[in-house]
Every structure is written in C-alpha cells, then in structure tokens.
Amino acid sequence: MTENGGFRIELDPDNYGSGYKDPFIQDEDKLSLADLIPRILIERKSFLNVTEDNLREEIENGEHIHNEDQSDAVSRIDSTESDINEQPQQQQENPTETFQSQKISLQKNINSAVNETSLSLDFVSLLLSAVKPSLAKSTISPHLQKNVPIGSLNSDRLIPNDEEDETNQNNKDTLSGVGSAWKLQSLNKITNLFRDASINLNEQVLKERRYWNMINLVLSNDEALFKTRDPINNARAIGVKYGYGDSGSSFHDRGLAILRKDNISGEVSFHPLSNISNKLTEKSFKFIRVKILSEIDGDFMLTGQSTFENEFNSSNTKLINDIEKARYFLFEEDLFYQLTREAKTLINYNVSIISNKIIIEINHEIIEIESVTYDENNEDILNNYYQNINTYSSINNKKCQLILIYLNLMLCCYFKYNLKLKQKIPTALSKFKRSNTHPLILRPLLGNIRHELNLCNMQEIIDNLLKRFKDEIEFKVNEVGKFVNLNKKPVENPFQKSIEKPVSEFKLILNNKKNNNYLKIDVQLTTNEIFVNLIINLNIIRYKNAQDFNNNLNGVNVLQISFNDFNEIEECLEWTILNFVN
Amino acid sequence: MQPQSIALLQRIDTDVEQILQKFEHIFEVARNQDKRKELLAVESLTIESDALTIIRFCEDLLSISRAVKETWCLGTLKVDANDDKMMSQKDVNKVFEKLNNLTDHISKFQEKSELSTV
Numbered sequence: 001m002t003e004n005g006g007f008r009i010e011l012d013p014d015n016y017g018s019g020y021k022d023p024f025i026q027d028e029d030k031l032s033l034a035d036l037i038p039r040i041l042i043e044r045k046s047f048l049n050v051t052e053d054n055l056r057e058e059i060e061n062g063e064h065i066h067n068e069d070q071s072d073a074v075s076r077i078d079s080t081e082s083d084i085n086e087q088p089q090q091q092q093e094n095p096t097e098t099f100q101s102q103k104i105s106l107q108k109n110i111n112s113a114v115n116e117t118s119l120s121l122d123f124v125s126l127l128l129s130a131v132k133p134s135l136a137k138s139t140i141s142p143h144l145q146k147n148v149p150i151g152s153l154n155s156d157r158l159i160p161n162d163e164e165d166e167t168n169q170n171n172k173d174t175l176s177g178v179g180s181a182w183k184l185q186s187l188n189k190i191t192n193l194f195r196d197a198s199i200n201l202n203e204q205v206l207k208e209r210r211y212w213n214m215i216n217l218v219l220s221n222d223e224a225l226f227k228t229r230d231p232i233n234n235a236r237a238i239g240v241k242y243g244y245g246d247s248g249s250s251f252h253d254r255g256l257a258i259l260r261k262d263n264i265s266g267e268v269s270f271h272p273l274s275n276i277s278n279k280l281t282e283k284s285f286k287f288i289r290v291k292i293l294s295e296i297d298g299d300f301m302l303t304g305q306s307t308f309e310n311e312f313n314s315s316n317t318k319l320i321n322d323i324e325k326a327r328y329f330l331f332e333e334d335l336f337y338q339l340t341r342e343a344k345t346l347i348n349y350n351v352s353i354i355s356n357k358i359i360i361e362i363n364h365e366i367i368e369i370e371s372v373t374y375d376e377n378n379e380d381i382l383n384n385y386y387q388n389i390n391t392y393s394s395i396n397n398k399k400c401q402l403i404l405i406y407l408n409l410m411l412c413c414y415f416k417y418n419l420k421l422k423q424k425i426p427t428a429l430s431k432f433k434r435s436n437t438h439p440l441i442l443r444p445l446l447g448n449i450r451h452e453l454n455l456c457n458m459q460e461i462i463d464n465l466l467k468r469f470k471d472e473i474e475f476k477v478n479e480v481g482k483f484v485n486l487n488k489k490p491v492e493n494p495f496q497k498s499i500e501k502p503v504s505e506f507k508l509i510l511n512n513k514k515n516n517n518y519l520k521i522d523v524q525l526t527t528n529e530i531f532v533n534l535i536i537n538l539n540i541i542r543y544k545n546a547q548d549f550n551n552n553l554n555g556v557n558v559l560q561i562s563f564n565d566f567n568e569i570e571e572c573l574e575w576t577i578l579n580f581v582n
Numbered sequence: 583m584q585p586q587s588i589a590l591l592q593r594i595d596t597d598v599e600q601i602l603q604k605f606e607h608i609f610e611v612a613r614n615q616d617k618r619k620e621l622l623a624v625e626s627l628t629i630e631s632d633a634l635t636i637i638r639f640c641e642d643l644l645s646i647s648r649a650v651k652e653t654w655c656l657g658t659l660k661v662d663a664n665d666d667k668m669m670s671q672k673d674v675n676k677v678f679e680k681l682n683n684l685t686d687h688i689s690k691f692q693e694k695s696e697l698s699t700v
Binding site for chain 1: 608612614616617619623625626627629630633634636637640644647652656671674675677678684685686687689690691
C-alpha cells in the first residue's frame with residue numbers, strides 16, 4: 001500500500017504547537033492604514049477608549065499575559081515585536097522536521113505490520129494446508145510454497161490441565177444445568193407440539209371420515225364419480241356426473257357437478273357445474289306440465305293438467321336428494337329442449353311454440369306442453385288445487401299425466417337408441433347417424449292421435465257407403481285391422497308402436513247380388529316419416545264369380561292408388577261401388 | 583399387485599420407519615452426559631426438529647389414507663351383472679303391451695257428447 005503511494009497522512013496544525021505561523025494569518029505590522037483602522041475599531045470599539053497611558057499599561061501587562069498564556073489572541077496581537085519575530089523562526093524549523101521524522105517512523109511501522117501480517121497469514125495458510133490443501137494453495141505465499149511442503153504443519157487442541165479441575169468442575173456443573181434446562185425446555189415444547197398435532201390430526205381424521213362416508217354414499221347410489229378441480233379455489237375435488245351425457249343424451253348440459261367439501265365440518269355439498277368452462281351455476285329448476293284444453297260450447301276450457309309428483313325425499317340424506325333433484329330437472333330440461341327441436345319441424349301441422357310453451361291443436365282440443373319454473377313453496381302450481389273445481393275441469397287430468405309419462409318414456413327410448421349407436425363400430429354411416437339423430441317424441445304422439453282420428457273418419461266413410469248400397473250389395477267381409485304393423489312376432493323393440501309409422505287396414509269384400517261379381521277392397525291407412533301426414537293406399541280387385549274369388553284367380557285390378565285426403569277417397573270409393581253395382 | 587399399490591405400501595413403510603427412528607433419536611439425544619455447551623444447544627434443537635418431522639410423517643400417513651380412498655372410489659369400475667342380461671322376450675312383450683295401452687289411452691279423445699252436456 002505504501003509502495004504505490006496510496007497512503008495519506010492528514011496534518012493538524014495544533015499538533016505542532018500554537019507558535020506555528022499560519023500563512024493566512026496576516027502580519028499586522030504590514031497592514032495598510034485602511035485595514036488597520038477598522039481592525040482597531042473592532043477590537044477597541046471606539047478611539048475614545050484608546051489613550052497613551054492605557055496603551056502603555058496594557059503593553060506592560062500584556063507581556064506578562066503573553067508569557068503565561070500564548071493562546072490568548074488579544075495578548076498575542078499586543079505582544080512586542082521581538083517576541084513575535086523570535087517565535088515563528090523557532091517553530092518554522094520544528095514542524096517540518098517533526099513531520100518528516102514522524103512520517104518515516106510511521107512508514108517503518110506500517111511496513112513491519114504488513115510484513116508481520118503476511119507472515120502470519122502465511123502461517124495460517126500453511127496450517128490450513130494440512131486440512132484443505134486446495135484452499136491453502138491459493139493463499140500461501142510463493143516463497144513458502146517453494147521452501148516448505150504443503151501440509152507439513154499440524155495442530156492439535158490442547159486439553160485443559162487437571163490442575164484447573166476445580167473451575168472446570170464448576171463449569172461443568174453449570175453447563176450440565178444449562179444443558180438439562182435446554183433439553184427440558186425442548187421436551188416440553190415438543191410435548192405441546194405433539195398434543196396439538198394429535199388434536200389437529202384427530203379432527204382431520206373425523207372430517208375425512210365424514211367426507212368419505214358421504215362420498216361412499218353417493219357412490220353406492222350408483223353415481224359416476226370423477227376427479228376434477230373446484231373452479232372457485234382450484235382445489236382438488238371429486239365431481240359427480242349426474243346427467244345423461246353418458247347415457248345417450250345429446251343435450252348441451254352434460255350434467256356435471258362438484259361435490260364440495262366443507263373444510264370445517266367435512267360435509268359434502270352438491271354444486272352443479274355449467275357445461276361452459278366448468279363454472280358453477282345456479283340452476284333454475286323447470287319442469288314440464290301438460291295441459292289439455294277442450295272446446296266446450298265454443299270456448300276452450302281447461303279440462304286437464306298434469307301434476308308434479310316428485311317430492312325428492314327418496315333418500316334420507318340431503319346430498320342424494322339434491323343429486324336426484326338436479327337429475328330430475330336436467331331430464332325435464334332436456335326433454336323440453338328435444339320437444340322444441342321436434343316441434344319446429346311440425347309447425348305446418350298446427351303445432352306452435354310460444355316462449356316456453358308448445359301448443360298442439362288437434363280435433364277441438366289443445367294440448368299445451370309447458371316448461372314451468374319449479375317453486376317448492378308454491379304448492380298451488382304443483383298440485384293445481386284451484387283447477388279441480390268441478391268434474392269437467394279435471395276430466396283429462398289422467399290423460400295429461402299419461403302424456404307426460406309417454407314423453408318421458410320416449411326420451412328414454414331416444415337415449416337408448418343413441419347409446420346403441422355409440423356402441424356400434426364406427427363407420428361412415430353410423431357416424432352420420434350419430435350426428436344426425438333426432439328424437440321421436442312429439443311426432444309419434446301426434447301421429448298416433450291423428451291415426452286414431454283417421455281410423456274413425458275412415459270407418460265413418462265406409463259405414464256411410466255400406467248404408468247407402470246395402471240394397472244392391474251383400475257385404476261378405478268387413479274387417480278392420482288396427483296397427484297391423486305390430487302383429488309381427490317376436491317383438492324386438494317394445495317401443496315399436498311409437499317408432500314405426502302406424503299401419504291400419506280395412507278389408508271389404510262386396511258381392512253384387514245381381515251378377516254375383518266380387519269386389520275386394522283393401523284400404524291401408526298409414527303415414528310417412530313425419531307421422532302426421534295421411535296416406536291412404538287403395539287397392540281394388542274384381543272377380544267374376546265366387547269360385548274365382550275363393551281361388552284368387554282371374555282377378556281384375558280395378559284400382560291401385562294412393563290418397564292424401566278423405567274427400568277424394570270417399571268419392572273414389574263411391575264411384576267404384578256405383579260402377580260395380582251397375 | 584398394481585404398481586400404484588406397491589408404491590403406497592412402500593410409502594407407508596418408510597413413513598412408519600422414519601417415525602420410529604426419529605422417536606428413538608429424540609431419546610438418544612435427550613441424554614445429557616458431559617457434553618459441551620454447543621452440542622447441548624444443537625441437541626435441544628434437534629429434539630424439536632425431530633418432533634416436527636414426526637408430525638409431518640403422521641400427516642403424510644393421513645394423506646396416504648386419503649389417496650387410498652380416492653383410488654378406491656374413483657379407480658374402480660362397478661359392473662352390475664344384471665346389466666348384461668338381455669331383456670327376456672316376456673319382458674319385452676310386457677313393456678310392448680303397456681306402451682301400446684298407454685298410446686291408445688293418449689290418442690283417444692273424450693267422447694264429444696260427454697263434454698257438450700256441460
């Protein structure tokens with residue numbers, strides 16, 4: 001440090017005696033008059049105070065004071081010239097000399113200190129080299145490294161002598177005292193820790209037990225559980241799939257819910273999730289109600305209404321009931337969605353959709369299928385007390401209930417169909433089918449009602465005709481085969497009546513009394529895929545005599561034609577029979 | 583045995599072993615024989631850290647039990663033997679009859695004459 005000149009020494013002038021002359025202190029003898037007069041004024045305040053006697057006296061006194069106390073500034077100014085001249089000369093030589101000599105001695109000291117330090121550092125490095133050679137190598141001086149082999153110095157801890165036994169014994173006593181105190185403290189601390197932990201763990205075990213008991217309850221209710229995360233705090237949770245997503249439903253809501261654990265009690269609660277981005281939703285429960293309005297004396301009156309019968313208390317735990325409830329309403333929602341989907345295609349057939357109502361008008365009756373918000377407190381809506389005022393206003397109640405059951409059944413049937421499609425080996429056809437399935441709920445309902453009506457109408461027409469021509473014609477056979485398409489055995493699908501278009505047949509065999517000709521009339525009532533259109537296939541064969549008819553020989557095909565209208569077929573039949581009679 | 587269950591069993595074993603070891607260690611360290619001050623200080627802290635480790639392992643055991651339950655509830659597939667059975671023809675016929683009756687009920691109208699007498 002000293003070599004590169006980075007060392008600095010600061011000088012304090014006081015250290016070199018008060019006699020040292022500062023170059024900035026002006027020599028009073030050389031001051032000009034302009035400087036001198038203000039100075040005297042500052043010191044003496046006024047020239048009035050300055051008299052010759054005064055000054056002389058002061059000079060005499062000042063000499064004494066100056067000798068006694070050199071630091072007094074006033075006396076210094078007043079001291080004699082000789083005094084002032086002598087002292088600076090002595091002092092001017094002294095400071096430089098002392099400074100030089102002191103600087104040299106300081107340098108010497110510093111050098112020796114540096115030397116000592118580096119030696120001791122070297123020693124430490126050498127000592128260290130026995131334990132950590134690599135660390136020592138980087139700190140040891142090149143000289144030592146050259147002359148002394150690394151690791152050649154060793155040290156051992158000195159064990160205190162036996163002579164100091166007494167103090168040692170005292171030390172040990174206090175030490176063991178302190179030690180056992182510390183350990184006692186620690187042991188006490190861990191006892192508390194253990195106690196707290198055991199209480200805590202016990203509580204957790206209880207919570208876990210409650211939680212898993214409830215989960216197990218859900219599981220034993222044959223629910224599908226899956227792992228998920230709670231959207232609120234992203235914690236791990238168990239979800240339940242209560243909907244029909246895996247059972248063939250194509251509804252947008254797959255029916256997922258989370259079984260949230262209450263962190264305090266360990267109870268499980270049920271929270272439905274929306275299908276979009278797994279957020280929690282508040283479900284508004286809606287159920288389907290079927291109403292029938294009949295035309296009585298020109299007015300439409302309510303003659304039937306379905307009731308809401310589910311109480312959601314099949315299980316004695318709230319959790320299971322919650323799941324059942326959510327599932328029930330999800331099904332209802334799904335059903336209404338599918339119904340509206342289907343109703344859209346039926347708008348041409350007196351079916352209309354108004355907000356959350358599907359209205360079917362048929363044969364002086366209106367069937368209303370309505371999605372109603374569920375309010376468990378409002379029993380009036382659920383049980384429609386006020387509606388059952390007289391016998392006529394509730395005459396169709398049972399039918400409404402049956403329609404509701406029918407709708408539910410048909411949705412199940414649709415689910416089953418979807419599920420079967422899913423289980424098939426995927427081919428282009430089955431894939432197409434899967435993405436284009438549509439439920440058959442409303443169409444078969446409407447179709448069957450219409451078919452029944454058509455049958456009545458057809459029967460009426462035939463009866464009228466027979467009445468008109470009973471004099472000329474003998475009716476051999478007059479048969480009605482209702483739903484002949486259902487007669488195939490064995491039955492493969494129990495829902496056949498509702499998924500196949502209905503086919504009914506009328507068989508008439510006429511015998512002309514005059515010429516003994518036979519006329520065989522087959523009327524087939526059916527419909528197309530939409531279930532609602534009327535299609536009548538007419539097939540008429542004429543035989544010359546009974547023998548031909550019995551052997552089914554030489555028959556002449558008079559007519560083979562299809563109709564869409566009752567008027568046309570009535571005319572056609574009339575004409576044919578007239579032709580046959582004459 | 584499934585690898586998952588083996589891993590769980592191993593975890594239980596190591597946890598129990600660690601708990602016992604740490605517990606033993608606490609007693610070992612609790613002795614106070616002519617040890618130096620520094621050692622005593624360190625030992626008393628070791629006791630505390632051992633205790634905390636034991637508690638942590640106990641919590642781990644609890645989480646293992648949770649994992650076991652979770653696997654049990656979520657990892658198993660319930661198969662009902664009755665599900666596979668096809669519906670017998672008799673049952674099909676029964677449902678068929680019932681549905682046909684239901685449809686008939688629905689599709690028939692109330693006699694007009696009955697209503698108009700109101």
